[in-house]
Amino acid sequence: xxxxxxxxxxxxxxxxxxxxxxxxxxxxxxxxxxxxxxxxxxxxxxxxxxxxxxx
Numbered sequence: 001x002x003x004x005x006x007x008x009x010x011x012x013x014x015x016x017x018x019x020x021x022x023x024x025x026x027x028x029x030x031x032x033x034x035x036x037x038x039x040x041x042x043x044x045x046x047x048x049x050x051x052x053x054x055x
Contacts, residue, residue: 001052015041026052
């Protein structure tokens with residue numbers, strides 16, 4: 001599922017907090033994707049499209 005985010009987090013701490021929440025909702029995004037919460041947070045700050053998937 002792709003989701004467009006109009007106001008992604010801009011602060012690193014906020015991005016890590018959101019990444020942690022997303023990981024609890026959809027762990028595959030880290031476990032089978034970015035591999036770390038830090039990397040996920042980085043993609044969230046630079047992108048307006050977030051992808052969620054479950055296996």
